[in-house]
Amino acid sequence: MTAQPVPAVGGVAVPASTPGEDLLEVRDLKVWFPITEGMVRERHVGDVRAVDGVSFTLRRGETLGLVGESGCGKSTTGRAIVRLNRPTGGSILFDGQDISTVEGAELRRLRRRFQMIFQDPYASLDPRSTAGGTIGEPLEVHNVGTKAERREKVRDLLATVGLNPDYGNRYPHEFSGGQRQRIGVARALALDPDLIVADEPISALDVSIQAQVINLLERLQERLGLTYLFIAHDLSVVRHISDRIAVMYLGRIVELAPSRELNQRPLHPYSVALLSAVPIPDPKVERRRRRIILRGDVPSPVNPPSGCHFHTRCWLREQKGNPERCSAEIPLLRTLSTGHEVACHFAEDVDGSREQIQSTGRGAAGTVPGAAGWTAIPGAAGTGTEAYEDPLIEDGPLPDVQLIPDASMLLDMPDTRPVYPPRSDEA
Amino acid sequence: MTAVRAVVPEPLLEVRDLLVRFRTHDGTIYAVNGVGFELGRGERLGLVGESGCGKSVTNLAIIRLLPKPAGRIEGGQVLFDGQDLVQLTESELREIRGRDIAMIFQDPMTSLNPVLTVEEQMIETIQAHKKQSKNEARARAVELLGMVGIPQPEKRLKAYPHQFSGGMRQRVMIAMALALQPKLMIADEPTTALDVTIQAQVLELISRLTTETGTSLVLITHDLGVVAGMTDRINVMYAGFIVETATTGDLFERPSHPYTVGLLHSMPRVDAREGEPLIPIEGRPPDMRREPTGCPFAPRCAWRVEVCWSENPSLAPLAAGERIVMTGPSASHRIACHNPPLPDEAELGRPTREGHVPAAAPEGEADELASLAAIADGVA
Numbered sequence: 001m002t003a004q005p006v007p008a009v010g011g012v013a014v015p016a017s018t019p020g021e022d023l024l025e026v027r028d029l030k031v032w033f034p035i036t037e038g039m040v041r042e043r044h045v046g047d048v049r050a051v052d053g054v055s056f057t058l059r060r061g062e063t064l065g066l067v068g069e070s071g072c073g074k075s076t077t078g079r080a081i082v083r084l085n086r087p088t089g090g091s092i093l094f095d096g097q098d099i100s101t102v103e104g105a106e107l108r109r110l111r112r113r114f115q116m117i118f119q120d121p122y123a124s125l126d127p128r129s130t131a132g133g134t135i136g137e138p139l140e141v142h143n144v145g146t147k148a149e150r151r152e153k154v155r156d157l158l159a160t161v162g163l164n165p166d167y168g169n170r171y172p173h174e175f176s177g178g179q180r181q182r183i184g185v186a187r188a189l190a191l192d193p194d195l196i197v198a199d200e201p202i203s204a205l206d207v208s209i210q211a212q213v214i215n216l217l218e219r220l221q222e223r224l225g226l227t228y229l230f231i232a233h234d235l236s237v238v239r240h241i242s243d244r245i246a247v248m249y250l251g252r253i254v255e256l257a258p259s260r261e262l263n264q265r266p267l268h269p270y271s272v273a274l275l276s277a278v279p280i281p282d283p284k285v286e287r288r289r290r291r292i293i294l295r296g297d298v299p300s301p302v303n304p305p306s307g308c309h310f311h312t313r314c315w316l317r318e319q320k321g322n323p324e325r326c327s328a329e330i331p332l333l334r335t336l337s338t339g340h341e342v343a344c345h346f347a348e349d350v351d352g353s354r355e356q357i358q359s360t361g362r363g364a365a366g367t368v369p370g371a372a373g374w375t376a377i378p379g380a381a382g383t384g385t386e387a388y389e390d391p392l393i394e395d396g397p398l399p400d401v402q403l404i405p406d407a408s409m410l411l412d413m414p415d416t417r418p419v420y421p422p423r424s425d426e427a
Numbered sequence: 428m429t430a431v432r433a434v435v436p437e438p439l440l441e442v443r444d445l446l447v448r449f450r451t452h453d454g455t456i457y458a459v460n461g462v463g464f465e466l467g468r469g470e471r472l473g474l475v476g477e478s479g480c481g482k483s484v485t486n487l488a489i490i491r492l493l494p495k496p497a498g499r500i501e502g503g504q505v506l507f508d509g510q511d512l513v514q515l516t517e518s519e520l521r522e523i524r525g526r527d528i529a530m531i532f533q534d535p536m537t538s539l540n541p542v543l544t545v546e547e548q549m550i551e552t553i554q555a556h557k558k559q560s561k562n563e564a565r566a567r568a569v570e571l572l573g574m575v576g577i578p579q580p581e582k583r584l585k586a587y588p589h590q591f592s593g594g595m596r597q598r599v600m601i602a603m604a605l606a607l608q609p610k611l612m613i614a615d616e617p618t619t620a621l622d623v624t625i626q627a628q629v630l631e632l633i634s635r636l637t638t639e640t641g642t643s644l645v646l647i648t649h650d651l652g653v654v655a656g657m658t659d660r661i662n663v664m665y666a667g668f669i670v671e672t673a674t675t676g677d678l679f680e681r682p683s684h685p686y687t688v689g690l691l692h693s694m695p696r697v698d699a700r701e702g703e704p705l706i707p708i709e710g711r712p713p714d715m716r717r718e719p720t721g722c723p724f725a726p727r728c729a730w731r732v733e734v735c736w737s738e739n740p741s742l743a744p745l746a747a748g749e750r751i752v753m754t755g756p757s758a759s760h761r762i763a764c765h766n767p768p769l770p771d772e773a774e775l776g777r778p779t780r781e782g783h784v785p786a787a788a789p790e791g792e793a794d795e796l797a798s799l800a801a802i803a804d805g806v807a
Contacts (some may be wrong), residue, residue: 179711236652236699237695280696281679282696
């Protein structure tokens with residue numbers, strides 16, 4: 001199969017942006033679900049604030065991972081972007097056009113360009129439709145090609161996702177979980193979309209099959225120049241596939257950073273806790289790590305905590321003697337180093353802390369804060385196994401960590417550190 | 428978590444040649460095919476494998492809770508504290524379940540009774556095995572809930588299961604499991620339904636409580652990350668067989684069965700090096716309706732040789748002729764493989780020896796590697 005540009009529909013030329021450009025820009029996205037009471041006359045008594053002011057951009061050809069625990073709003077964000085939910089507020093610019101309020105035929109026309117892959121390959125396929133029927137359905141709906149051309153395209157798509165092209169006549173129950181997920185991928189690819197929102201595409205699969213599907217998604221991205229919004233709860237999977245990662249907590253993005261940076265130098269207390277909780281299949285590393293055990297459960301999004309949503313469970317706030325600012329003032333995303341944004345009033349204190357270092361078990365000291373602000377992590381690239389040799393044994397002495405000398409002072413001062421234009425040196 | 432635990436030589440649990448079959452309309456399912464292992468007192472054992480590998484069925488067979496009438500133990504022994512559980516009557520078993528062997532299952536919502544308060548359920552459990560008044564039992568229940576970290580235990584005791592979150596329900600299950608100070612706790616995917624930060628809470632709790640009480644633990648999971656930090660020893664299962672068994676340290680230090688190697692390479696790790704590729708295990712899990720002939724992993728194995736198709740290898744020590752130690756920190760590292768990966772191949776995740784070609788499948792055998800290659804050729 002070759003990646004063809006989507007043919008113009010209805011005489012409207014589709015603007016073709018080039019790789020590296022922003023394909024998607026989400027600004028202050030809000031998705032609230034109303035709670036009503038009363039049988040006859042429904043009264044609006046509150047809202048589930050599933051997504052509460054989320055902003056990010058996605059460049060063409062890039063993979064952005066959206067990670068968080070259940071109920072954090074990551075799936076709702078994804079569904080709002082492909083317009084399966086109607087946003088309550090904010091805007092979604094897709095290739096320059098605001099799609100947050102588009103409806104009807106216009107929306108259907110645009111949908112060709114963004115598709116979704118769902119989590120459960122058992123529930124997302126029609127059991128009474130053959131694989132070929134399921135994959136070809138989008139082509140029919142959008143009236144692409146003749147019947148014979150469509151049949152040929154379905155065979156192409158089956159082969160593209162690593163299935164036998166002759167399997168088009170089989171029904172979903174004849175396939176294994178991994179094969180079904182491949183059918184879901186093929187269907188998403190049918191209309192040559194630009195953007196694919198993958199919502200937990202591998203969580204329902206067995207470990208050995210997960211890698212097959214991840215590799216398939218990566219290969220397809222390379223070949224077809226796809227852009228992914230990859231939603232998952234598993235930080236290790238997200239880390240593997242994403243260029244950048246956004247961590248969500250209770251409807252907001254708390255940290256947004258390049259993938260490696262987030263895993264080696266998380267700067268939000270929640271990201272640190274999340275990272276520390278991911279088990280690593282290596283007992284030697286596990287012994288060196290210390291989990292940050294968060295107390296209690298995620299609060300209800302109906303009545304989220306004031307100020308920083310995380311302040312009720314935050315280990316850093318506790319360490320700092322519960323400063324009032326955390327519960328009084330909503331922390332906004334601040335850029336702390338190139339492309340690394342954090343929504344925490346005290347993010348500077350996270351850097352170089354024991355918690356940050358022990359969360360990965362690497363024991364590498366991480367940062368050497370320079371006078372002008374932040375420096376890159378020394379020797380971060382490819383230090384994988386060497387770092388394991390660090391003699392950081394549980395209960396043993398910890399390596400000396402250089403803390404930011406006057407972090408508290410920094411907080412009282414207006415922020416004069418250079419703010420880099422986002423991603424200037426990456427493109 | 429790290430201290431080496433003293434293990435008394437006499438095992439608490441000894442499973443010998445366990446055979447479990449399910450007779451269904453679709454034919455016989457060969458769920459567990461001659462599994463044997465031992466568990467020392469205070470030892471923590473991990474059973475690792477993917478869905479359908481027989482790890483949960485092994486557990487259900489041990490406590491004789493196989494779904495009836497389809498599931499049957501068709502051979503083998505389960506010696507617990509010297510008693511063969513396979514031969515016991517149902518009433519004798521009921522004494523042992525709960526009191527000596529406690530279980531925690533994946534989904535706490537389905538294992539708690541939704542129409543009874545936690546109080547009623549806990550008191551029932553305690554009184555079923557111990558002659559205690561209702562007040563004594565209630566006091567014990569409060570104590571247990573406090574122990575597993577449930578705030579305001581007196582108040583929460585009156586709540587129904589649906590009023591707890593998933594993590595809290597699992598804590599209630601752990602409290603009930605530990606109510607009678609069992610000798611053995613079997614936890615079947617105890618954290619799979621939970622979020623990762625809640626998983627960390629629950630694992631820490633299980634780890635702390637079993638260590639404090641000296642309870643032996645069998646932890647069943649598909650997640651190699653979870654067993655790495657939680658167990659002393661691991662059995663890796665595939666298609667109803669144990670294919671590799673070793674102490675946790677040895678297993679990760681030198682994974683030696685192609686399946687274990689494959690599992691480790693198909694999982695992304697948060698601490699992986701940049702750009703490290705995943706090497707999936709190709710093909711599909713085996714059809715358990717077929718009676719195994721050769722090595723069950725052969726159709727998906729890149730290291731397979733001719734004999735793998737005809738002969739199922741038995742578990743043997745890595746070092747030939749070594750005396751076999753079944754439990755404890757010096758337990759033998761054993762694998763069931765005719766042509767095990769060399770250490771550097773295990774590191775890389777694929778065979779590198781010169782001239783090695785996976786042996787072709789005989790007539791009538793599914794060859795997952797070949798069918799995959801054929802599709803790839805047809806497209807690329």
